[in-house]
Amino acid sequence: MVVSKVTYEESRRKRLEENKKRMEELNLNRLSQSLLTPSPKSSPAKKGKPRGIRQPVDLSAVRRSSRVAEKPARNYKEVPIEPLGRPRRSISYKRKDLLNRVYASDEARTYAIDRAEDVQSGLESDFPSFVKPMLQSHVTGGFWLGLPVQFCKTHLPDHDEIITLVDEDGNESPTKYLADKTGT
Numbered sequence: 762m763v764v765s766k767v768t769y770e771e772s773r774r775k776r777l778e779e780n781k782k783r784m785e786e787l788n789l790n791r792l793s794q795s796l797l798t799p800s801p802k803s804s805p806a807k808k809g810k811p812r813g814i815r816q817p818v819d820l821s822a823v824r825r826s827s828r829v830a831e832k833p834a835r836n837y838k839e840v841p842i843e844p845l846g847r848p849r850r851s852i853s854y855k856r857k858d859l860l861n862r863v864y865a866s867d868e869a870r871t872y873a874i875d876r877a878e879d880v881q882s883g884l885e886s887d888f889p890s891f892v893k894p895m896l897q898s899h900v901t902g903g904f905w906l907g908l909p910v911q912f913c914k915t916h917l918p919d920h921d922e923i924i925t926l927v928d929e930d931g932n933e934s935p936t937k938y939l940a941d942k943t944g945t
Contacts, residue, residue, distance in 0.1 A: 862897060870894060880929050889916045913940070 784790060865873070877892045884890055891912055899906045908917075917924070919940055926934045 864897060876929075907942075 874892065874894055877894075881890050881892055889912065891909055893906070893908070895906065917938060917940070921940055922938050923935055924938045926936050928934075
């Protein structure tokens with residue numbers, strides 16, 4: 762065991778001497794010393810704008826693509842949205858028990874669709890119409906009904922508005938039409 766320790770120490774010492782010779786040949790000692798001392802020429806510091814002071818921005822020359830050049834410029838000023846004249850109900854919505862939901866049978870749904878198509882065929886051509894079977898989610902919960910996009914673009918206004926829906930018995934229901942979402 763002593764013999765192996767001595768050979769290790771000797772080989773280690775030899776390796777250290779060899780490494781010192783290589784370092785002297787490459788002038789690494791002088792190079793490392795020169796890095797420790799500051800150089801006489803310092804690199805110029807980049808001059809930046811002081812923080813906290815903002816330069817006024819010229820918004821008069823905003824570039825616009827040719828695709829939207831004819832359209833009026835966007836106004837990003839925050840304007841409060843005004844309601845469309847339909848007052849909100851003071852009664853808060855309470856989630857109904859989902860177990861008590863009543864679903865229409867297949868026969869009732871088929872009858873309703875057939876009846877709607879009969880009513881639609883009896884309307885004059887001056888009255889644009891479409892048939893859309895309603896689901897449970899259209900009358901409970903979110904109360905959202907998506908309409909056909911082409912119908913909305915052709916026959917409905919391009920802005921939000923209160924519209925009146927009339928059923929086959931003449932009952933009227935004022936409804937808020939959302940133009941961007943093509944639905945009521």
